[in-house]
Amino acid sequence: MATAKLRVVHSDDHDSTGRLGPQEPRPLNRIQKIREQQGVTLRTCSRRMKLDLRSLRAQETPEADLRISQLRQWQQVLDVPLIDLIEDSGLPLSRPVMERARMVRLMKTAMSIREQADSPAVKRFAQVLVEQLVEIMPELAEISPWHSVGQRRTLDEMGRIAERTIPTGAVLANLQALRGDD
Secondary structure (H helix, E strand, O other): OOOOOOOOOOHHHEOOOOOEOOOOOOOOOOHHHHHHHHOOOHHHHHHHHOOOHHHHHHHOOOOOOOOHHHHHHHHHHHOOOHHHHHOOOOOOOOHHHHHHHHHHHHHHHHHHHHHHOOOHHHHHHHHHHHHHHHHHOHHHHHOOOOOOOOOOOOHHHHHHHHHOOOOHHHHHHHHHHHHOOO
């Protein structure tokens, strides 16, 4: 009696060319890429969407399968067409999205120059540049300067930080351990 080896092939075992083999997971969204290009921090998204950072990090992973309502929230926060969040044609982002990202970076630079300038002439120049950018794109008025050190916090966030209690016993024990006091 002859025997034959059979091999069961599932349709999802093929790649896009029809060859067998493991596939890379196909990205379902481009949220993180667009957020970074737009110069929007996760902290800003968190405040605007009223969601915690952990949830947002999970949502912006390329493999995250989001509901339309979640995609619409991201669309509003990032101010981009919905199609740019979900379609990866292999081409760069749409022209309006790229132009906005460039304008945001330019505004951040102008605001940083204005904030850090020592010379009154440089401050005036930066102020004129900021005003001209806002004239071209009014939503840039809400853009903050580049962070010089760490993450800037709003006064509201600073107030919440001040409300937190620090367990002094644990802090003292850690300091003593660092110094080698036993």
